[in-house]
Amino acid sequence: MARAFPGTAEEVRLPGARLLRTAAGYDLLAAGVGPALAAASTAAALTAAALAGRPYGLVVSAGIGGGFPPGAPLGSLVVADAITAADLGAETAEGFVPVTELGFGTVTHRPPRQLVRAVSEATGARTGTVLTVSTVTGTAARADALRARHPRALAEGMEGFGVAEAAAAHGVPVLEIRAVSNPVGPRDRAAWRIGEALAALTGGFGKLAPALESWNTYDDQ
Numbered sequence: 119m120a121r122a123f124p125g126t127a128e129e130v131r132l133p134g135a136r137l138l139r140t141a142a143g144y145d146l147l148a149a150g151v152g153p154a155l156a157a158a159s160t161a162a163a164l165t166a167a168a169l170a171g172r173p174y175g176l177v178v179s180a181g182i183g184g185g186f187p188p189g190a191p192l193g194s195l196v197v198a199d200a201i202t203a204a205d206l207g208a209e210t211a212e213g214f215v216p217v218t219e220l221g222f223g224t225v226t227h228r229p230p231r232q233l234v235r236a237v238s239e240a241t242g243a244r245t246g247t248v249l250t251v252s253t254v255t256g257t258a259a260r261a262d263a264l265r266a267r268h269p270r271a272l273a274e275g276m277e278g279f280g281v282a283e284a285a286a287a288h289g290v291p292v293l294e295i296r297a298v299s300n301p302v303g304p305r306d307r308a309a310w311r312i313g314e315a316l317a318a319l320t321g322g323f324g325k326l327a328p329a330l331e332s333w334n335t336y337d338d339q
């Protein structure tokens with residue numbers, strides 16, 4: 119993805135994370151795998167920037183992900199209009215109950231609508247819910263259960279909700295973009311197309327700057 123930002127980049131060390139400050143003015147954070155590490159890394163970067171008097175205006179969580187067929191085929195891009203924690207809750211005899219129905223927490227963050235539309239138009243990304251899971255879905259039964267609970271879901275990843283929680287704590291808007299490397303369903307490692315997905319993500323990032331730079335944060339909350 120760093121290839122989408124040509125020129126030299128300066129490395130900035132953060133507690134538990136590595137950040138590249140690109141010549142184009144964007145900071146790239148290798149946030150790690152999973153919602154907890156991604157939240158911790160993102161919070162470290164947001165806090166460091168705020169303490170330096172240069173707070174961020176937007177956080178973008180980007181990576182490869184599973185796509186729910188047929189809406190999100192291999193190699194396609196998905197931009198989230200809802201970033202939802204799919205397994206944050208309690209298992210009961212009646213089924214899964216999200217934390218919000220237990221009376222606490224948050225399970226969905228919503229990126230700014232106009233920005234989502236602009237990014238979708240600029241990159242060709244499909245728009246829908248992106249689920250955050252702590253376990254990659256590996257059976258048809260789990261994929262069906264997720265679809266039933268989240269009919270608008272196009273993709274799943276493991277970081278978006280963690281990144282969104284950190285951004286929300288700092289009052290910074292968030293975006294999530296996933297490039298589909300594999301279908302959500304029965305585990306089939308041979309079917310994963312990680313290289314193609316990373317190429318699609320880099321291509322998408324190359325088209326992103328005009329959409330981000332023309333976005334008016336104050337009109338789009």
Ligand SMILES: O=C(O)c1cccc(C(=O)CC[C@H]2O[C@@H](n3cnc4c(=O)[nH]cnc43)[C@H](O)[C@@H]2O)c1
Pocket residue numbers: 150151152181182183184185251253254255274275276277299300301302307
């Ligand atoms: O199962 C394996 O053998 C295996 C080998 C390499 C990587 C993995 C991962 O689980 C990578 C997780 C990483 O990629 C994102 N990702 C990609 N596809 C999915 C998915 O279908 N469901 C959830 N996350 C996915 C995720 O965001 C992580 O960053 C497994």
